[in-house]
Amino acid sequence: MPELPESNSAKTKSVDKLQQALGYTEPIFNASMAGAAGGALTAAVSAAGGFGMLGIGGGTTKDWIDTEAGIAASSGRPWGAGLMAWVLDKNLKPLEQVLAHGPSFVCISFGEPGPAAALVHESGALVGMQVGNAAELSRALEDDIDVVICRGNEGGGHGRNEVSTLPLLQLALSKTEKPVVAAGGLATAAGVAAVMGAGASAAWIGTRFAATTESLSHPGIKEAIGGAGIDDTVYTRAFDIAQRIDWPVEFGGRALRNDFSDSWAQDLEALGDAVRSDDVLTNSINQARARADLSVAPVYAGQSAGLSSAGLSAAEVIADLAGFRAVLQQAARRWGSA
Ligand SMILES: Cc1cc2nc3c(=O)[nH]c(=O)nc-3n(C[C@H](O)[C@H](O)[C@H](O)COP(=O)(O)O)c2cc1C
Incomplete structure (x- = not known):
């Protein structure tokens, strides 16, 4: 050892x-x-x-x-x-x-x-x-x-x-x-x-x-990382809030920006309210993950995505x-x- x-x-x-x-x-x-x-x-x-x-x-x-x-x-x-x-x-x-x-x-x-x-x-x-x-x-x-x-x-x-x-x-x-x-x-x-x-x-x-x-x-995630630029990421807790994952609040995640983060990353309070009120958003992000719909599901990646290629x-x-x-x-x- x-x-x-x-x-x-x-x-x-x-x-x-x-x-x-x-x-x-x-x-x-x-x-x-x-x-x-x-x-x-x-x-x-x-x-x-x-x-x-x-x-x-x-x-x-x-x-x-x-x-x-x-x-x-x-x-x-x-x-x-x-x-x-x-x-x-x-x-x-x-x-x-x-x-x-x-x-x-x-x-x-x-x-x-x-x-x-x-x-x-x-x-x-x-x-x-x-x-x-x-x-x-x-x-x-x-x-x-x-x-x-x-x-x-x-x-x-x-x-x-x-x-x-x-x-x-x-x-x-x-x-x-x-x-x-x-x-x-x-x-x-x-x-x-x-x-x-x-x-x-x-x-x-x-x-x-x-x-x-x-x-x-998922292959689609690898392609998305390979195709991203250095300024295509967002740091946010939106994906965790929507999936009801209990990460401590000081640890958000850096991911590729997508439709979901564009809609919610600036308004986490409204997102929290929506997730507490019913299961619609949680179900939709879980389903998006299951079918690799990357306009909604998170693709965790850093700024170096812009320096990375798939394959x-x-x-x-x-x-x-x-x-x-x-x-x-x-x-x-x-x-x-x-
Ligand atoms: C897809 C992905 C998943 C990650 N999962 C974890 C994890 O489970 N545990 C952990 O300690 N860090 C995790 N990290 C963070 C890495 O340990 C590391 O801090 C980060 O990738 C370094 O930055 P870079 O992506 O620019 O190389 C993850 C990073 C990525 C990109």
Whole structure:
């Protein structure tokens, strides 16, 4: 099971301590995305030298976890899983179930990781936490978190809409010797180079991997991500309110704008009233999800949708992102000595 070396080798030596502990060759994690990052994506990312993360959502069954974690582990390479703290507050079972499959790393985000983090440590795995503002960063610097994932508000899916990736990353790197991973808005070799050059131990990437061939997302969702521009997203709680999902109010979601968000994102109070008064809106969004009507159903994606295309495999995406080294070398040649 992984153990972080004592010294902060990320800053002082040629080997990064998180890379040493988790054994990836490419500093690329696919984000643990419920509904997209199943076993196939997790295994494909780890097999390609990155670090694959299984996304475990709120309503996940034991059967699903057993099947998908089994596939995730089938690459024979280290892998991890991500779960939501506010879901684990009510029930630690999904965490216990995934730990039985031997992940090396577990990310617990969106709420207080406390008892869940202790359980992960008992299993011998490392614990990570996504942070979206300075207060959450301070929380993640406490002893029970090993890896800080700075998740900026340009990122896709749920999170805070407070601070962007680079300010959060710079703050974290100035405050801690723990490994720091950057998330939100990263989709190209240049983006990965930016955060690795700043001192991150890895890049955590959601939207671009959601559109890969191994992602569990509906083909229409992958096409929609591939066809979107960088300014086609909206940050809103409208989809959760309509579906009556109890995400804590501080965590909305970034999704592609559609007819539904255009109608309701600016008037959440009226939406809440409508959802409380009858089931019409809830039924219509649930039906839209079932038939992949993306004018109503949410397509969770970040601003990097504008830098992502559908139809590539996870290995092709990792090979492309591995070009971050050439970007850094070019910058060093241009700016390396005065
Ligand atoms: C489709 C989708 C689903 C997501 N689901 C989860 C999730 O279940 N748990 C989680 O911790 N983060 C989830 N996220 C957020 C990611 O972990 C990550 O913060 C984000 O994707 C990073 O930004 P990017 O999309 O610009 O790469 C999701 C993101 C997307 C795009």
